[in-house]
Amino acid sequence: MFGRLIIRRKVSTLLFNRTFVTNVSSPSGTTNSESNVLENVVNVQPHIPVMAKEVIKALKPESDKTYIDMTFGAGGHTKKILESAPDIKVIALDRDPDARKYMDAVSGMYPNQVIPLCGRFSELPSLLDSINVHADSIDGILFDFGCSSMQFDQPERGFAISADGPLDMRMDKNRYPDEPTAADVLATIDENDLAKIIKVYGGEKKAKKIARTIIDVRHALTPIRTTWELARIVASCFDDHFHMDQMNRPMHNATKTFQALRIFVNNELNEINYGIQCAEKYLKSNGRLVTITFHSLEDTIVKRHIQGQVIQGLANSIALKYVSQLAICEKESIEKIMKSNWKPLYKHVIVPSLKEIDLNPRSRSAKLRAAIKICDENTL
CATH class of the missing domain: 1.10.150.170 (Putative methyltransferase TM0872, insert domain)
Known part of the structure; x- marks a missing residue:
């Protein structure tokens, strides 16, 4: 298990003591000088978004749709999403309070398009409830797991x-x-x-x-x-x-x-496991999930969720490998157990190019997986 x-x-x-702490308010209107300061914060950001082109291709952002960047960091991926099409809304989540200044900066550059939230994946339901966001209402969700460059620096x-x-x-x-x-x-x-x-x-x-x-x-x-x-x-x-x-x-x-x-x-593996469950809950049918992992434990959790190898909310390490050998299980029962609510976009993981690794060595162990949420076999 x-x-x-x-x-x-x-x-x-x-x-x-897991007291709930959050600040979900958006910045008010800014003056020209304030806008310049905010833009400088973003443009001199201490973080290069990993596989940005591949993320946009998999997420496929469209106008008038809503996305969640579950690991905002310095906002590199969020900026790419907002640049992809007009009138996109991004809910920006990060558990690190230091990310708030970058959230405010991006929000200042894209007024009324960014909703900053501070919290963990496990706090997401309460945070979304506080801004009246409900299940099956999000068009795409992005995870970029692990530490951010600014935390290491x-x-x-x-x-x-x-x-x-x-x-x-x-x-x-x-x-x-x-x-x-x-x-x-x-x-x-x-x-x-x-x-x-x-x-x-x-x-x-x-x-x-x-x-x-x-x-x-x-x-x-x-x-x-x-x-x-x-x-x-x-x-x-x-x-x-x-x-x-x-x-x-x-x-x-x-x-x-x-x-x-x-x-x-940081209880990271439990948080990742819960985060993928949240993504399944809040994505619309045909909504897109994109994940970037940096070591095998993270990637294993994502892969098993996408493949439907989950029992009682936990990614199952044995992957129901031997269930077909059990005479007591009929074929229909096996298929029901193994059924996944995800359709992978790619057969294999996507990894950064050699050029990107050369420009950004911290991307060298990154793996991108992407999937579409499906409700039944006739959805797609």
């Missing part, structure tokens, strides 16, 4: 290994001050749970050794509070060899551990 991949976010002494956020900063990693920043940072997790979690997180979420072969070392340092010294402290501790678990990325280039040996902690702290 895929549920095995979603480790319970158990930190022994911490309780999670801010040392104080604690995502990056390359610069020292507090070991935070919360995408929500301080919207939920009672929820644990990465430092809080490392200060309280037990060794076995930490090893599972690093192995499952990071795919790290030396997960047990890294977890043991982190716990030893925690007991012998002081709590681990900065990115460089954690990076050095993890690096000490390796000999002289380096991890290699998908382009066969050396990467820091702590990269997978950082990824694992980030996914755990």
